[in-house]
Amino acid sequence: MSDTPRIRIRGLRKSFGANAVLDGVDLDVPRGTSMVVIGGSGSGKSVLLKCILGLVAPDAGSVEIDGQDILRLPWRERRVARARIGMLFQNGALFDSLPVWENVTFGLLARRMLSRRAAREQAGALLAQVGLGPEVGVLAPAELSGGMQKRVALARAIAAQPDILFFDEPTTGLDPIMGAVIDGLIVDCVKRLGSTAVAITHDMASAGRIGDAAAMLYRGRIIWSGPAARLMDSGCAEVEQFTHGRREGPIQMALRR
Amino acid sequence: MSNPLDHIAALGRAVLGFVREAGAMTLFGLDGLGHLLRPPFYPRRFGRALLEMGFFSLPVVALTAIFTGMVLALQTYTGFSRFNAASAIANVVVISITRELGPVLAGLMVAGRIGAATAAELGTMRVTDQIDALSTLSTEPMKYLVAPRLLAGIIALPLLVVVADILGVMGGFIVATAKLGFIPELYLHQTLSFMQAGDVISGLVKAAVFGFLIALLGCYRGYTSRGGAEGVGAATTGAVVMASILILAFDFGLTELFFSK
Ligand SMILES: Nc1ncnc2c1ncn2[C@@H]1O[C@H](COP(=O)(O)OP(=O)(O)O)[C@@H](O)[C@H]1O
Numbered sequence: 205m206s207d208t209p210r211i212r213i214r215g216l217r218k219s220f221g222a223n224a225v226l227d228g229v230d231l232d233v234p235r236g237t238s239m240v241v242i243g244g245s246g247s248g249k250s251v252l253l254k255c256i257l258g259l260v261a262p263d264a265g266s267v268e269i270d271g272q273d274i275l276r277l278p279w280r281e282r283r284v285a286r287a288r289i290g291m292l293f294q295n296g297a298l299f300d301s302l303p304v305w306e307n308v309t310f311g312l313l314a315r316r317m318l319s320r321r322a323a324r325e326q327a328g329a330l331l332a333q334v335g336l337g338p339e340v341g342v343l344a345p346a347e348l349s350g351g352m353q354k355r356v357a358l359a360r361a362i363a364a365q366p367d368i369l370f371f372d373e374p375t376t377g378l379d380p381i382m383g384a385v386i387d388g389l390i391v392d393c394v395k396r397l398g399s400t401a402v403a404i405t406h407d408m409a410s411a412g413r414i415g416d417a418a419a420m421l422y423r424g425r426i427i428w429s430g431p432a433a434r435l436m437d438s439g440c441a442e443v444e445q446f447t448h449g450r451r452e453g454p455i456q457m458a459l460r461r
Numbered sequence: 462m463s464n465p466l467d468h469i470a471a472l473g474r475a476v477l478g479f480v481r482e483a484g485a486m487t488l489f490g491l492d493g494l495g496h497l498l499r500p501p502f503y504p505r506r507f508g509r510a511l512l513e514m515g516f517f518s519l520p521v522v523a524l525t526a527i528f529t530g531m532v533l534a535l536q537t538y539t540g541f542s543r544f545n546a547a548s549a550i551a552n553v554v555v556i557s558i559t560r561e562l563g564p565v566l567a568g569l570m571v572a573g574r575i576g577a578a579t580a581a582e583l584g585t586m587r588v589t590d591q592i593d594a595l596s597t598l599s600t601e602p603m604k605y606l607v608a609p610r611l612l613a614g615i616i617a618l619p620l621l622v623v624v625a626d627i628l629g630v631m632g633g634f635i636v637a638t639a640k641l642g643f644i645p646e647l648y649l650h651q652t653l654s655f656m657q658a659g660d661v662i663s664g665l666v667k668a669a670v671f672g673f674l675i676a677l678l679g680c681y682r683g684y685t686s687r688g689g690a691e692g693v694g695a696a697t698t699g700a701v702v703m704a705s706i707l708i709l710a711f712d713f714g715l716t717e718l719f720f721s722k
């Protein structure tokens with residue numbers, strides 16, 4: 205059993221109208237690995253995560269978690285399987301009608317794991333894990349800076365101690381120092397929980413800090429995967445063009461899109 | 462010259478699009494109502510929606526009702542005095558307000574306030590991934606966001622209409638007694654003896670339907686919006702316009718159902 209990957213994706217396809225975003229994605233994420241997925245803007249990285257989370261229904265293919273094809277599970281069990289995944293959304297996606305403490309403990313309250321009174325206290329501990337003081341708890345998300353919002357969103361994602369964590373461009377839109385801080389927090393959280401992680405990024409510094417393994421999504425497929433340390437000299441022309449940020453190479457940016 | 466068949470095809474597409482949209486909206490509404498029957502329930506969300514839709518709509522509905530009642534008395538007087546029927550003011554006011562104007566005007570006012578606010582809130586939540594985030598936090602968005610609002614709509618609007626009925630009649634009473642020289646006791650007596658339970662109840666049933674439609678349109682357009690701020694704007698206007706049209710259309714349908722025998 206132990207060599208069953210935690211996540212195994214086979215032949216995943218998803219089109220929006222004529223736009224084939226995912227065109228047969230195959231990907232294995234072994235247990236305990238932090239996998240970074242790189243790829244250009246609009247290459248379908250977010251759609252890939254949403255397919256795994258069940259937020260977008262794929263057209264074909266399978267998504268196995270611990271060997272169980274979750275797309276073919278009955279509705280209720282599928283929800284249980286997905287409740288094991290914590291997700292940090294690209295722009296945080298904090299609930300702006302709720303104070304920070306309720307945001308952070310939302311998943312715990314939803315599962316009736318604690319009372320509202322206990323949740324308020326628990327929120328302090330969760331915020332501490334992402335380097336925020338308890339006084340932040342009473343603020344509204346709109347009162348926070350971008351970096352603080354990311355931290356709160358991270359605290360929310362790890363609150364239920366999920367054994368799988370997804371991060372969608374965790375450092376995009378942050379300054380380099382704050383980016384490094386968030387990466388550090390992500391690595392800490394993943395280690396502490398012993399989770400398996402999938403992080404999307406196009407920030408190479410971030411990829412190197414977060415990832416053990418890496419994969420590149422291009423034209424709806426995974427065209428390369430290997431150790432994250434090899435990203436800069438992968439031997440794959442597309443990956444190298446991307447990681448080195450070269451204008452010339454096999455990847456022609458579709459300017460029309 | 463374009464092919465005349467093109468126009469027919471365009472018309473067909475528009476009709477098909479309308480039917481598809483109506484079908485999707487109906488399923489959405491039924492799904493939302495279904496969630497009211499299965500736990501978990503969100504009484505806190507319901508309370509908030511009820512407060513927003515009912516309590517905070519009170520001022521605008523109250524003012525609308527009072528002025529409508531006043532104008533109604535005035536117009537009826539000028540019109541009916543030509544036939545020496547001015548004494549029927551009390552009857553006209555009470556029947557118009559309870560059957561028609563109370564529910565329709567309250568519905569239209571609430572559609573402007575709540576339909577827009579709901580569509581904007583849910584639309585923003587959609588385009589900023591907050592609705593997706595709910596799902597990843599073990600919360601069914603339809604149950605959490607939509608179901609409480611639908612129920613609040615069904616309950617809040619009839620309550621508002623009770624207020625509108627009372628204030629509308631009062632508006633008529635004020636004008637009739639203070640300006641047109643009617644005797645207060647007589648006017649009230651006439652109002653109360655002419656008013657029928659059926660008129661009031663039919664108005665409240667209409668109100669419940671309108672409240673549901675307002676909440677449904679706001680939720681549906683917001684929930685399904687896409688394309689950033691522009692999409693949210695379109696959803697907001699769409700929700701108000703569609704809700705207003707549906708209120709008037711359903712008003713006709715329900716009146717036909719209740720009173721044409
Ligand atoms: N709900 C949707 N409806 C239609 N098209 C979508 C939807 N979600 C994503 N797309 C399209 O899929 C493509 C990939 O999007 P996305 O996964 O967000 O890219 P990225 O790799 O930058 O995260 C884009 O062309 C986008 O327009």
Ligand SMILES: [Mg+2]
Pocket residue numbers: 249250251294372373
């Ligand atoms: Mg993305």
